[in-house]
Amino acid sequence: MLDVSKIRQQFPILHQEVNGYPLVYLDNGATTHKPKVVIDAIQQYYEKQNSNIHRGVHYLSQLATDEYEASRETVRKHFNADHLHEIIFTKGNTEAINLVANGFRTLLTSTDEVLVSAIEHHSNIVPWQMACESSGASLKVIPMNDKGELDMKAYESLLSNNTKVVAVNHISNALGTINPVKEIIQLAHQVGAAVLVDGAQSGPHSHIDVKDLDADFYCISGHKIYGPTGIGALYGKEEWLNKLPPYQGGGEMIATVSFKETTYATLPHKFEAGTPNIAGGIALKTAIDWLNDIGLDNVMAYENELLEYATQELAKIEGMRFIGEASNKAAVIxxxxxxxxxxxxxxxLDKLGIAVRTGHHCAQPVMDEFCIPGTIRASFAVYNTKEExxxxxxxxxxxxxxxx
Amino acid sequence: MASIKDIQQDIIDEFDMFDEWMGKYEHIIDLGKSLPLIEEANKTEDNLIKGCQSRVWLHANKQEDKVVYTADSDAIMTKGIIALLVRTFSGQKAQDIVEADTNFINQIGLKEQLSPTRANGLVSMVKQMKLYALAFQSQN
Structure with a gap:
């Protein structure tokens, strides 16, 4: 059982008034707040550990490198990945998808097809559109039903030997739908397609087991799982990461450089050009450890309770229309x-001190599908309460x- | 016709009557509801200013040396602010519109409505109103 008041005490930002009211923060789908330990980890890094990583022989550089690499190990464990070098640090989920989609530009041909779903965030649509544009491949869309669930029959019929990539989110940011990614992956593998799972919304709410899912790529953003902004992680199967060309050139990602020829570093450094967000990387470990200390099962059970209560109470309001009523749904309304x-x-609501998201939630195609200009979205985190x-x-x- | 400055002062006085945001917002909502609508024929794609959050239609035509604006929005709060802007600028001389400022929106405590980060289309709308005035002015 969670002690929510104890959890709330760990979040300094929650204890303030907005427009004269105690803040009610229900925009967690956009970003979650940070517990004190995460804020402290960032401060501690700059006060006591700051140095560039992977290159110095001096004490601080070694210390910072060890801490940063310890975070990679934490992410590996959190994802249940086999190898440490299958974890690439990125600046966030969007960069992770761009890294993969950009790599596929050179692997896709004009007869190939990329499937995305009708309920994707723009960040899992546009990079694939760009990859298709430059390779001549076609983009196909897995449709959804009225409840905001993916039409799995239609998905099966879209799959063919031409399908090279399937890119879907684990949980829809606009609707809260939890997609059957394991089944999606199984079906895609039958035709030899790689699957990227956008885990931006699942990161804070559910277990991630890339081995059980057999995902080829899986990515998360740090700032949505109680960690800092500007850091994210991409899991990629070794064989796929080896097939993809580097994303950016620079320091760190090379083995040798001459004006005649440059050879690239091995994984994961091949995809990590330049000085990374070291403080963010280190604090991401703190955030994941913090979340696992509470326990994702506890988080899921509690957030479900909030979801059910909020749905039941909001439903009493005259004229209430829920957009997205999937039977398997995360704590997003x-x-x-x-x-x-x-x-x-x-x-x-803002004037009443209540922070929600309004608009199309960077998922315009979803709104077009429902023929609406946008929605009001309340998305919950482990620190929210029934009083809120x-x-x-x-x-x-x-x-x-x-x-x- | 009262000058732009006078109308803006009237609006400031009008909003001074409300101590709290709720009264101001309710007044804005009422203004939004009573804004004479733009003619359907003028609600074209060309006249549409796309904000991220709400959409705004703005039409302008010249009547002698004056500029007449009609406008609409799909969000009522946005429409209320539009009503204030139309009341201030519509029927004024092009040059006066070009030179006028919109600081009165800040003074009535609705600064956030004209903030670019609100992405409600209003900032672009003010710009567009001035551009029309500028275009009409150069025709003279």
């Missing part, structure tokens, strides 16, 4: 109330009264 524009609702859900419900009612 996208909704509209009557004809009220999500922007208007968001403005008033009540504040949201009251806020929505107040806004409705003002706007009708």
């Amino acid at each position: 996208s909704f509209l109330v009557g004809d009220i524009h999500p922007y208007d609702m968001g403005m008033i 859900v009540d504040r949201l419900v009251e806020g929505v009612k107040k806004a409705q009264q003002m706007l009708s």
Whole structure:
């Protein structure tokens, strides 16, 4: 059982007033707040460990390198990956997808197909569009049903020997749908396609087991799992990472350099050009350790409770329309109330000290599919409470009264 | 016709009556509801200013030496601010519009509405209103 008040105490930012009200932060899908230990880890790095990694022989450089590489090991364990060199640090989920999609530019041909789903974030659409544009491959879309679930029959019929890549999110940021990624991967492998799983939203809410899923690529953002911004991690199967060309050139990613020829470093450094976000990398370990100390099973159970309570209470509001009602859903609620524009609702909730996301959530195709301009999205984290859900419900009612 | 400055002062006085944000917001919402709508025929793709959060349509035409604006938005709060901008600028001389500032929005405590980060299309709309005025002015 979680002691939420104890957890809340660890988040300095939560204890403030916004527009005269105690802050209710329900925009965790965009970014989560950071526990004190993570903030301390960043400060500690700059105060006591700061040095460039992988190159110095001096004490501090060694210390920083050890800490940074210890974080890679933590990510490996967290992902249940076989090898340390299968973990690439990136600046976030978006860069991870770009790294992979960019590499596929040289592997794709004009008869090849890339499948993405109808409920992707722009960051798992646009890099693939760019890869298709430069390689001549085609982009196909796995459709969804009215509840915001992927149409698995349609997916199966889209798969063919031309399919080279399938890119899907584990959990949809706009709707909260948990996709059956294991099944998606199994089916893709039957036609020899590689699968990239965008784990931006699953990172904070669920276990990640790349071995069990048999994922070819899996990526997360640090800032969505209670860690710093500017750091993320990509898991790639060794054989795939070896096939992909380097993403960026520079220091760190080379073995030898001459004006005639440069040879590249081995994994993972081949994909890590330049000085990385060392502080972020080190603090990411702290964040993952913190999350695992609470226990993902506890987190999932508690967030489910919040989801059920919020859904039940919001449903009592007249004109409430949930967008995305998948039977397997994470603690994300996208909704509209009557004809009220999500922007208007968001403005008033903000004035009441309630932070939600409004708009298309960087998933315009999803909104087009539902023929709506956007939604109001409340996304929960482990530090949210039922009292905060009540504040949201009251806020929505107040806004409705003002706007009708 | 009152000058732009006078109208802006009237608006500032009008909003001074409200002590709290809620009153101000309710007034903005009322203004949004009562904004004369843009003619459907003018709600074209060309007249659409795409904000990330809300959409704004703006139409301008010249009547003698004055510029007449009509506008609309899909969000009522945005529409309320539009009503204030139309009230200030519509029917004024092109040159006066070009030279006018929009600081009154800050003074009535709705600064955040005209912030580029709100992405509600209003910043682009003000720019567009001035561009129309500039274009009409150069026709003279």
